[in-house]
Amino acid sequence: MRNSSAWPDTLTNMSVQSIERAFAVLRTLATGSFGVTELAEQIDLPKSTVARLLSALEAEGAVTQVEQGGEYRLGQGLLDIAGATEPGRNLVATVRPWLLALSEDLGEAAGLSIVRGRHVYYLDQAVPETDVMVRDWTGETLPLQSVTSGMAMLAGWSDADLDDFLRLPLEATTAYTLVDPEQVRERISTVRNLGYAWGYEEGAAGINSVAVAINDGEGLPIAALHVHGPAYRFPDPERTHDIGLQLTDAAAGITEQLSD
Structure with a gap:
């Protein structure tokens, strides 16, 4: 297994940024349900970035989609x-x-x-x-x-x-x-x-x-x-x-x- 201390600083910074953005999504969803567009506006990120974050969080059970194509809310895992x-x-x-x-x-x-x-x-x-x-x-x-x-x-x-x-x-x-x-x-x-x-x-x-x-x-x-x-x-x-x-x-x- 590769030692994490050997990772390039750029990769470490990207990982930290992804975590920060994921928490921005979760904190916003903690106030209610949002669609991708509204969520992107709330946290000032591109829709494509928010969509990727939601997909990753949904896979871990941290968020769930209320219905197909609908709003997202915090998931049971979280x-x-x-x-x-x-x-x-x-x-x-x-x-x-x-x-x-x-x-x-x-x-x-x-x-x-x-x-x-x-x-x-x-x-x-x-x-x-x-x-x-x-x-x-x-x-x-x-x-x-x-x-x-x-x-x-x-x-x-x-x-x-x-x-x-x-x-x-x-x-x-x-x-x-x-x-x-x-x-x-x-x-x-x-x-x-x-x-x-x-x-x-x-x-x-x-x-x-x-x-x-x-x-x-x-x-x-x-x-x-x-x-x-x-x-x-x-x-x-x-x-x-x-x-x-x-x-x-x-x-x-x-x-x-x-x-x-």
Whole structure:
């Protein structure tokens, strides 16, 4: 095998440049899905270069194309890495069986998310066999206070951290998104009392959801577990509390597993 120290400086520089460009692609996709043209504009690179980078990253599972000829988003291979909470411990792999069980039991999509800056980032989603399905949010981001996953994790923050978050303008995704700091505080107070968060078309039109924070061994939120479905059928008004408790039990089980 050739000693890498003997490589010409030009080859080393090219390799570093390729890595830098690949990370530029990944950082941009971390904010949402993009087509080749839009992505090239975002990172100021030729379309041909971006297309080659995407092809290489897709081969490694770091990115995936939503549909043939469509936009790209972060792939499951990279999401698995992002879901690692500590060396040798993979959050996505640990939570996956719980998502499948919740999805099949409740008949709706179940998902896993984490905080990324001022947004929720969706790591994984499991879906049941039903006639009407909702969008797969894996790899997508939404404003933290606009979705139940975000509210559930915000409820575990200290008052000082929450104050810092609420000092900046809050982004809306639907007409029902809470953007008034005092309304957000009131909702978080409710979530703290109940232990779970319900949201009605606040993150996406026509979608209702419920979420619970997944805590570490010290009781601090590291992720959120959620279930979401079409507003016309989810939830059954008589089951909102029971569903919330079901997710709470699942989150507690996940925390116990992660602590073993």
